[in-house]
Amino acid sequence: MSRLKECSVERGFEQLRVLIVDDEADVRLGLRLLVTSLGAEVREAASAEMAIEVLRGWAPHLLLSDVTMGEMSGMELLERVRRDRPEIQVLMITGYGTIELAVEAMRRGAAHFITKPFDNREILEEVARHGCDALVAERVRRMNTAGEGEPSRIIAEDPSMVEVLELARQIGPTSMPVLIRGESGSGKSLVARLIHESSRDPSLPFTHVRLAALSESAIESELFGHVAGALPGANEDRKGVLARATGGTVYLDRITALPPLAQGKLLQALQEECAIPLGSTTPEPVEFRIVAATDQHLHERIAEKAFRKDLYFRLRVVTLDVPPLKDRPGDIVPLADHFLSLYSTDARDAGDLSEGALDALRAHDWPGNARELENSIRRAVVLARGETIRTQHLRLSDESDPWFTVDAEGLSYEDGKQQVLQAFQRRIAERSLRVTAGNVTRAAELCGLTRAAFQRIMRTLDLDRNEFVEDR
Incomplete structure (x- = not known):
């Protein structure tokens, strides 16, 4: 459909x-x-x-x-x-x-x-x-x-995640820089927001900067601002995120995407509490609390001369490690129930998860973490059409066996063949989109397909390139 x-x-x-x-x-x-x-x-x-x-x-x-x-x-x-x-x-x-x-x-x-x-x-x-x-x-x-400033709710029942959230609440009232480490889709941005909501004044701005989505010049302009004429289309002076923070929290998502020059300017801003806009030589005072996140090993980036060691030590005053979903099994079913409630009123009402579906959720290793679980439940709500959600509706695929989750009971040969084909297509398409960070053209080239053919597969499988780009 x-x-x-x-x-x-x-x-x-x-x-x-x-x-x-x-x-x-x-x-x-x-x-x-x-x-x-x-x-x-x-x-x-x-x-x-x-x-x-x-x-x-x-x-x-x-x-x-x-x-x-x-x-x-x-x-x-x-x-x-x-x-x-x-x-x-x-x-x-x-x-x-x-x-x-x-x-x-x-x-x-x-x-x-x-x-x-x-x-x-x-x-x-x-x-x-x-x-x-x-x-x-x-x-x-x-x-x-919602709730007039009430903290946003994070679904966490597994002890390993509960411990991370408790530490986030403890460091919230301080002004210390925080480095959040974790796989893509594990919930780093939610932890960053919890730190801000636990601060002394959560009414101050919380600014989420997705560095990987910006070009190098756009990153500098976004963080430090610019004066008129410094960039094409820059017809007026513009304050950067650091200057607009006014004591609030600046969350830098995927800190490894910060180019070398901007790394130096950010270090200067942290040390001297001032920033120089693009095209200017006059420093502007800045006041902000920084929270940075990464899904890479920064020690490796430092060894490759791609990330400044002095900036790393400045950021990692406090380090929080968000565990991947596979290491917090106690959160899988509560998260699934949460997403089921969220999306059941989006496309249509949803039935309950069957015992087989719950077992499949617990057994899956979730390489895409909570984001992958969310997408699986969202698809299942549509495919089940208001009936009980079963294993085949989740469309979970195993890397070594793409037809692993096909439930053959009650299926005709043709229906079973179609499920196997779709499972294989999903495995290849999702892997290509993951490798290319959601770039459809490059993903199609990896598969040996035209862009139009790859897009048809994406529409058939209800795949969204944005699921492979932005962290949550």
């Missing part, structure tokens, strides 16, 4: 907000007619500059942008949106589609890349797919911030 049928027909998109940016009026009209047919609210902008003005007073979930426009290009708009409004998913559309352009758009954080003349069905399916994701993400953010 396509994502369009799952979401649009059954639930509608009355809450979805979409901004269309294109300098051709007929293209904007065609896209508006398509997107409004889903029930979404749509606004238009004839240039990137107009889009920025719209974004100052309106918060869309999706942004559909042409690449080639006026003074500011769609690629520049993409980078600006990813820097200032990372919650907005950006779909790029162009009449000059090349592999190089698609790779560059994905590298800068585009959720999808569509070439003109586009297929109406593809537009509808991609808007539905990313629209579903954006609406769920918004709901999760509201749940995390």
